[in-house]
Amino acid sequence: MAVMLETTSAPGHYGPYGGRFVPEALTAALDQLDREFRAAIADEAFTHRLRELERTYTGRPNPLTLARRFGEHCGGATVYLKREDLNHTGSHKINNVLGQALLAERMGKTRLIAETGAGQHGVATATAAALLGLECVVYMGEEDTRRQALNVARMKLLGAEVIPVTTGSRTLKDAINEAMRDWVTTVDQTHYVLGTVTGPAPFPEVVRTFHQVIGREARAQILEAEGRLPDAIVACVGGGSNAMGLFSGFIDDPEVQLRGYEAGGSGVETGRHAARFAAGTPGVLHGARTYVMQDEWGQTVPSHSISAGLDYPGVGPEHAWLHDTGRATYVPINDDEAMEAFRVLCRTEGIIPAIETAHALAGAMRLGRELGPDSIIIVNLSGRGDKDVATAARWFGIDLGSAASDALSVEMAEGR
Amino acid sequence: MSRRLADVFAEARSENRAALIGYLPAGFPDRDTCVDLISTMVESGVDAIEVGLPYSDPLMDGAVIQEAVERALIGGTTTDVVLDTVRRVVEAGAVAVVMSYWNPIERYGVQRFAGNLATAGGVGVITPDLTPEEAGPWIEATDAHGIDRIFLVAPSSSDARIATVVASTSGFVYAASTMGVTGARASVSTGAGDLVARTRPHTNLPIAVGLGVSTGKQAAEVAKYADGVIVGSAFIRRVLEASGPNEASASVAALAREMADGVRA
Numbered sequence: 001m002a003v004m005l006e007t008t009s010a011p012g013h014y015g016p017y018g019g020r021f022v023p024e025a026l027t028a029a030l031d032q033l034d035r036e037f038r039a040a041i042a043d044e045a046f047t048h049r050l051r052e053l054e055r056t057y058t059g060r061p062n063p064l065t066l067a068r069r070f071g072e073h074c075g076g077a078t079v080y081l082k083r084e085d086l087n088h089t090g091s092h093k094i095n096n097v098l099g100q101a102l103l104a105e106r107m108g109k110t111r112l113i114a115e116t117g118a119g120q121h122g123v124a125t126a127t128a129a130a131l132l133g134l135e136c137v138v139y140m141g142e143e144d145t146r147r148q149a150l151n152v153a154r155m156k157l158l159g160a161e162v163i164p165v166t167t168g169s170r171t172l173k174d175a176i177n178e179a180m181r182d183w184v185t186t187v188d189q190t191h192y193v194l195g196t197v198t199g200p201a202p203f204p205e206v207v208r209t210f211h212q213v214i215g216r217e218a219r220a221q222i223l224e225a226e227g228r229l230p231d232a233i234v235a236c237v238g239g240g241s242n243a244m245g246l247f248s249g250f251i252d253d254p255e256v257q258l259r260g261y262e263a264g265g266s267g268v269e270t271g272r273h274a275a276r277f278a279a280g281t282p283g284v285l286h287g288a289r290t291y292v293m294q295d296e297w298g299q300t301v302p303s304h305s306i307s308a309g310l311d312y313p314g315v316g317p318e319h320a321w322l323h324d325t326g327r328a329t330y331v332p333i334n335d336d337e338a339m340e341a342f343r344v345l346c347r348t349e350g351i352i353p354a355i356e357t358a359h360a361l362a363g364a365m366r367l368g369r370e371l372g373p374d375s376i377i378i379v380n381l382s383g384r385g386d387k388d389v390a391t392a393a394r395w396f397g398i399d400l401g402s403a404a405s406d407a408l409s410v411e412m413a414e415g416r
Numbered sequence: 417m418s419r420r421l422a423d424v425f426a427e428a429r430s431e432n433r434a435a436l437i438g439y440l441p442a443g444f445p446d447r448d449t450c451v452d453l454i455s456t457m458v459e460s461g462v463d464a465i466e467v468g469l470p471y472s473d474p475l476m477d478g479a480v481i482q483e484a485v486e487r488a489l490i491g492g493t494t495t496d497v498v499l500d501t502v503r504r505v506v507e508a509g510a511v512a513v514v515m516s517y518w519n520p521i522e523r524y525g526v527q528r529f530a531g532n533l534a535t536a537g538g539v540g541v542i543t544p545d546l547t548p549e550e551a552g553p554w555i556e557a558t559d560a561h562g563i564d565r566i567f568l569v570a571p572s573s574s575d576a577r578i579a580t581v582v583a584s585t586s587g588f589v590y591a592a593s594t595m596g597v598t599g600a601r602a603s604v605s606t607g608a609g610d611l612v613a614r615t616r617p618h619t620n621l622p623i624a625v626g627l628g629v630s631t632g633k634q635a636a637e638v639a640k641y642a643d644g645v646i647v648g649s650a651f652i653r654r655v656l657e658a659s660g661p662n663e664a665s666a667s668v669a670a671l672a673r674e675m676a677d678g679v680r681a
Binding site: 019020021022023024025026027028029167168173174176177180181184185186187188283284285286287292294296297298299300 | 471472473474475476478482486489494495518519520521522523524544545546547549550567568569570571572573574577581592595596597
């Protein structure tokens with residue numbers, strides 16, 4: 001039986017999760033976003049324009065690649081990769097950003113702001129702003145501007161202003177705080193392009209909706225290729241947007257297992273991780289009730305992960321509900337296991353994945369052994385690893401030649 | 417019977433002036449100095465105190481309050497310390513409410529928080545990131561323990577929203593003067609007067625204006641149309657700029673007197 005997701009909840013809620021915990025000053029803007037979003041997705045001209053951009057600009061549909069040699073490392077399972085890494089800008093993030101940028105234009109807003117961790121969402125937002133002729137400001141934790149220096153340069157090349165955030169832990173969570181502060185001050189002309197399925201309603205629904213194209217394509221592609229649904233679909237979960245996009249295509253197919261892999265960092269037992277389901281508790285962060293890494297007093301606990309994109313102490317509220325209802329299962333993957341999967345994919349398929357994505361690949365390696373050689377698994381290959389080359393080279397002890405090391409020296413200096 | 421917010425505003429009204437409300441985070445600059453500074457504020461003419469509950473992600477606050485709460489958190493200010501601070505300042509004669517983001521209250525337990533605050537002598541709670549729609553259990557808990565619930569209205573609030581918000585509010589209505597975060601500004605937004613005027617028809621509660629008030633002159637301006645004037649960042653800046661507790665105390669007292677004169681102008 002399919003799990004009925006929202007029928008038992010108030011609008012904008014997923015069971016007890018989600019909702020809208022924001023200053024009253026933002027209520028009007030969220031109401032406006034909610035109205036315009038619903039009008040837009042019912043408007044054929046809007047959806048047509050978005051589909052055209054997806055086709056001619058993003059490069060959709062992207063392929064579902066059979067990963068034969070990688071599958072051998074997954075207990076012999078048949079493993080397919082949903083190639084979001086082949087999208088323009090290199091990850092799934094562009095799906096949401098194009099949708100929201102068109103919404104901003106529709107609302108008459110001339111300025112986009114965004115938070116970014118690894119920089120992928122910031123790059124995607126800067127890209128959409130350039131495409132539509134909108135002003136763009138990206139907030140990025142100072143710590144992250146150092147470990148993802150190449151993405152900072154990309155955003156600047158695209159004409160965005162990048163503001164390093166020096167408050168708190170100087171990472172993604174603080175970038176969100178700062179973006180919210182900007183938004184409350186400039187809301188008349190500014191749209192906040194939230195980058196994942198978190199935040200106050202309607203953001204989780206808006207972002208999931210614009211990523212549903214991932215699941216829609218994957219479902220049609222697997223039926224075409226195999227004539228049946230997969231046994232499991234897997235994705236990494238930071239905020240959880242790529243996972244929600246893939247899951248949405250299979251959520252009503254109870255025979256398909258949904259697996260999310262969160263960052264185990266140095267190991268959940270060390271306290272240095274971003275495992276919200278393994279070690280967090282329900283709470284409110286950044287406008288939504290969800291699983292949060294927090295202490296006994298409700299103070300947010302800093303997260304840690306080798307991947308900046310999974311390094312976040314909260315998670316999308318719909319994931320919290322999928323977790324509680326048992327529809328999806330969430331498992332932590334430690335840094336070293338993720339990096340081993342990263343290495344295996346490079347060597348077996350000639351694909352360098354993002355380190356975020358490597359967590360999902362590690363999950364597939366575990367799950368394939370569990371489900372056996374007759375099983376079919378789809379991995380959301382959410383992003384490519386160009387941005388992570390310096391981190392990975394350092395991890396594997398690769399000696400970069402002097403020219404390459406000059407180009408990457410900034411990242412190397414502060415990277416992991 | 418200890419004094420409530422209604423008494424504070426009634427007294428001010430009987431003197432034809434606005435009430436002065438001052439904010440300081442618990443544990444800032446340290447536990448004891450915070451209590452001393454609050455006593456100083458009360459002695460120097462502040463009518464009611466907002467004791468801030470320091471939170472790791474204060475997304476409605478500007479740089480000054482962020483710095484203060486970060487220090488308070490590093491100093492080990494927990495929710496129990498906040499409640500103890502309330503107890504101590506109430507014993508010293510203050511009328512105290514707590515200003516807190518929602519998660520620490522939810523984590524503490526809404527019934528437990530409201531009950532322990534009432535026991536400590538606190539009379540209300542301001543929740544800047546909680547709106548009535550999400551406040552069901554909180555409304556029950558505050559009603560059960562006789563705690564005033566202060567929600568905010570903002571310049572962007574529609575008249576219908578204002579009606580919804582004030583219907584769930586008690587004690588006073590907090591009118592955010594401007595679209596933005598906390599922090600001193602050169603002038604108080606003209607939008608504040610409009611917002612107060614739009615709020616009046618919906619409630620008989622007193623309306624206090626906060627965000628950006630940092631001088632006696634600004635307090636006097638706001639006092640012309642509002643029932644209360646809220647000052648936060650300006651007090652904190654005095655503490656941050658002082659070389660030690662004595663200078664901080666003198667500087668805070670001077671500002672409190674300037675503000676108290678302002679609301680009487």
